[in-house]
Amino acid sequence: MVANNSQQALSITLRVWRQAGPDQPGKFVDYPAKDLSPHMSFLEMLDMVNDELTRKGEEPIAFAHDCREGICGTCSCTINGKPHGPGRGIATCQLYMRTFHDGDVIVVEPFRATAFPIVKDLVTDRSGFDKIMKSGGFITARAGSAPEANATLIPKENADLAMDAAACIGCGACVAACKNASAMLFVAAKVSHLGLLPQGEVERDRRVLAMVGTMEEQGFGNCTNYYECSAACPKLISHDFIARMNRDYLKASFRSAFQHASNSTGGGAG
Amino acid sequence: MAKLESKTPPGPLADKWRKYKTDIKLINPANKRKYDVIVVGAGLAGSSAAATLAELGYKVKNFVFHDSPRRAHSIAAQGGINAAKNYQNDGDSVHRLFYDTIKGGDYRSREANVHRLAEVSVNIIDQCVAQGVPFAREYGGLLANRSFGGAQVSRTFYARGQTGQQLLLGAYSALMRMVGSGGVQLFTNSEMLDLVVIDGHAKGIIVRDLITGEISRHAADAVVLATGGYGNVFNLSTYARGSNTTAIWRAYKRRACFANPCYTQIHPTCIPVSGEYQSKLTLMSESLRNDGRIWVPKNKEDRLKDPNSIPEADRDYYLERMYPAFGNLCPRDIASRAAKRVCDEGRGVGTSGPGVYLDFSDAIRRLGENMVRERYGNLFDIYHEITGESAYQTPMRIYPAVHYTMGGLWVDYNLMSNLPGLFVLGEANFSDHGANRLGASALMQGLADGYFVVPYTVGNYLADQKPASRPSTDAPEFKAAEENVRSMTKQLLGNKGTQPVSHFHKRLGKIMWEYCGMARNTAGLRKALEELPKLREEFWASVNVPGSGEALNQSLEQAGRVADFIELGELMCLDALTREESCGGHFREEHQYPDGECKRDDENFAHVAAWEFQGPGKPPLLNKEPLAYESVKMSVRNYK
């Protein structure tokens, strides 16, 4: 898409998915938005439309947002068929009206996935991600028990790669972009971030098995290597991490099948 | 009149915290399970507190208005976190970090709290590394550092331009681990709308489920508020849109004192305003001042010229000129006011709003474009997205914007408010930054409070409360608080006015920015104090909140928050008017030195102003906690 670099105001038609609640039927409704500055953000345009609706006594369009700078992962619209809309490596809140042209019809929907039920209009329930995280997306490190930070050297390359993976904002665009509604990129990013660091080594097997297991339980689909996820990711997290996770997963499954676990529950004689 | 005892432990400054920890009362592990602790908020302060308290064995209930704890505003912090590790061998120490923070705060913070903060700063880095926070590293594998404003050492740890994100995700993972193990019960999409006080102690909260509209009561043995700052009172700010004052404001109305509400931080490096429709201002991290040079044209006539065509001799690198010792890295309040001054002189650049240049051409020449990209690439990208301009080719345009609130609920050394059982952490309290916060110190404070302070101090309070003695939610105080919430919701929804909430928020923001922003004076503040009550009345007469209370209703959420902001605005202006001096971020035009620097009045204002609610329509009562400096000598801040 070619950016509209002119300074001129534009008018568009917004075609928005309206749905009053989870079990209600939804439909597209058109709203005109006139005389917009190209420097306005997409969400500011929605604010404006909402203020007009409110003045008319109608209910404004519910949409999720918070930081408005691409880091909290709250905003989540599918715009013209693409999660977070046109543009590469941005979240919905980082989209500016200069991307569009006068007269455009812009279609806005919520992220669509079975595992993300619609709450209202453009807002979905993404709590499945929290469930995956609580099942294993951590390193166990009790406050007060940490060793001196510089005691473990970590090669810069590893730290940088871990950071690439850790940049995930948990928005769910990967799921919405995937035809299987898989959460593999989300899970792989966390598994890789922690697995690339020596601190994460101890719980590595347990982590990947638990997180992948929960992902499946939550109704997310499987990965069939289309990699739409990376293309839609506002942080452009690489699908290479999925391959890395698959290796981890295989190794961990193998080890857990053949390793004898101790039967001890800890403790000792009184 | 509230009793404001700082409860600072006796003894030499450097021994206080250690001694406190050895002297506090302990609770045995079996009994810890019998205590319920409510934690509201899961930013750095809330999630670290909830996870750590649960790990100790308390039963924690954690409430956030976000749909996931990972979305708290802390996620947006860019630049870094301070710690006195002295890894650079450049002369840093706990004492120096303590001293810089006290001085940076313009001698308006409590010595003992700040010293403790500096002490535990080193543990924070250890803790975060153990959790897997991918801090930047040197080629040898050691942790890397950068410098931030107000310091002459390199003590800031960072994770690219996403330090807050990585620290929050670390705390969030610790929190989710405790949610998984049952130690924390998590309530997302849940907004605290009132505090329940029984026999003078905080014993519960009233919560609205933002998805279903259900209003519920929750009792506990102690309540911890970690609900963040209130900078959105200005409408335009670098805060996330949802950040608000409601939790602490409603606690204030239950008689928790609000300290130094007028202390606001205006950050010097933000992208300038571009139009009326604007919903937020974006920060360009202070770390950019490490390598960027700030300037405006010497001559007004050059202000709209292509900056690259303005010769060196016609540029005024005003910070380097005025503050040669600290240059572009002088503290935020000073850098912001200097920008205002040169713009007021008519030398501000750019067509949209006024701005100054932040120029990287020297750095690119010195380090090469790749190195600059490595250090600041993501910030340059953000700048490009928003303005359509490349900062590799042309200087950034920046202008100050509201960024942080040093004021907040009053707390003692235990981080407990004047209401026993109510603890306040992170940006929501007032405690550590005085009248101005240094860069990279908010993240430090949030995590210090949550991981290392309240786990001790909450225990110390609970040890005096009988186990399992918390009141039932049937208590009349719970009923009354719930009624209070219901009637406000009903009033907002029933009020079929004509204007959206944003209309009032924008107007409030303009009043606050104009009269209670970077520079304040008696006439302006008086004017604001006339206009704000009118705005409040108009809000209640003509706000329109469509939809119902029994479902997701974002207008209703916003309306409640803006109603509180309007009231808070009044208190801020009153505080600013009463504080007849300039200090840190609070600049009263009447009180300045001939060179435009802040003129403090230590004789009359070396105190914390803690305001106490006296009932609707009544003027609040001013309580003063004197600030006694034992280790540091109060002096005029000098960054020249």
Ligand SMILES: Cc1cc2nc3c(=O)[nH]c(=O)nc-3n(C[C@H](O)[C@H](O)[C@H](O)COP(=O)(O)OP(=O)(O)OC[C@H]3O[C@@H](n4cnc5c(N)ncnc54)[C@H](O)[C@@H]3O)c2cc1C
């Ligand atoms: C753009 C930006 C960049 C920054 N960069 C830096 C930096 O580099 N270094 C630094 O040290 N500081 C930085 N800061 C400041 C720092 O990020 C904040 O001060 C800090 O993160 C605040 O943390 P917190 O835990 O107190 O609150 P927050 O992170 O704001 O969390 C508040 C929590 O409270 C919850 N909450 C609020 N009200 C309610 C309610 N009524 N009911 C239920 N839940 C509620 C929210 O859901 C959220 O979980 C930056 C700030 C901004 C705006």
Ligand code: FES
């Ligand atoms: S609103 Fe935070 S990422 Fe878009």
